[in-house]
Amino acid sequence: MVASLVGDPARANMLTALMNGRALTASELAQEAGITPQTASSHLAKLEAGGLIEPEKQGRHRYYRLTDDDVAFVLEGLAGLAARTGHMRVRTGPKDPALRRARICYDHLAGDIGVQMLDSLRTRHLIRQKKQDIELTPDGERFLAKHLQISPYMLAHPRRPVCKACLDWSERRHHLAGTLGAAMMQRFAELKWAARDATPGSRVVNFTRTGEKQFAALFGNGKD
Template identity: 60%
Template sequence: MKEGPDIAQIGALIGDPARANMLTALMSGQALTATELAGAAGITLQTASSHLAKLEAGGFIAQRKQGRHRYFTLADAGVGRLIESLMGFAADRGHLRHRAGPKEPALRKARICYDHLAGDFGVRMLDSLVAGGAIDAADDRLVLTAAGEERLAAFGIDARQLKRSSRRPLCRSCLDWSERRAHLAGTLGKALLYGFIERGWARRSAESRAIAFSPEGERQFLALFPLAQAA
């Protein structure tokens, strides 16, 4: 009898096209109903319920009730990292399910990855923070520096409070499927993305995972995270 983690079971759960589409839809970070997930997967509600039960039993998703409605989300950030990594692996080897279309440039520019910013803007943000000394990326670990805490405080983020309020890592590297490089995850990545949205710099798309920056929001973002420091 073989010992160790059962990756075959995990692969079987993710490998079904309908379940893969559901998990990808939940990468938006939003809680979705079974009906919405059935639409994302292109299947009937009855079939979706069966798939959702398997994903929940496998530890991929969680559900919560609100009144008479049930909503589903990814179980935790670890599931989000796994799906993003698999998407990067597939894209890197040419396993793409669709042709590039109008949504593709928007997704590559800026999108939500579970609860943090990904795409070109996400990679730029991490590169700028590292180059400016706000984050130390030595030994493949991301550590917020004292200078970084001051820089975030000026943006309205209390890094020490983030550390106290969550068991999740403050800074975590997440491989970006479109850029093939790392962007910033963890509670800090989440706080920054939600800060952009609260300031009106960006908004979430209702039709996809794209994050749309306003012209002024993009100007502010590029000024806050310049790449000239990385030269």
């Protein structure tokens, strides 16, 4: 079973270290997990058999990376559940600052930036939140149309909600998911405000200088 693979602390640490999409060698992962290379080798073999990671030989090194984004998404979901109960692992969240700052979660924005955006929308009453359910206010619709050229009919979907609160892996607070979350991320990309990192498999989102400014103007909290 896949879950039992992730359940072991040593393996969980390895997977967490791989969450930024980069590949790491077996020794590096051993050090991350705080175990000897022999033990790590055993764990890595199991993770590979379970389809969670893929190896790539290079010289006498063996690089491992997460198989694909689906794995990362499931891991993020698990971390979200763990964060809810407060019983989170000692080693929490990503070490990579860039990954903490902004990253892709399925198809929407996550990380510090993503949380900040949802906060801003909420405090300015552009959305209304009741528990898990979020809906756009009339003000919010006007705001989206004016500044991002997003209109409600673009967001309609038979099964997916327009707005949804998604628990952020690193921040432990909610960011915005749903068709609106996806549409906004797409618009940021189209406007050349931000783009996924070029590194294959990376989930980091890099903001351009102007993108950062524009974003701050719309969703800034005055702190940066």
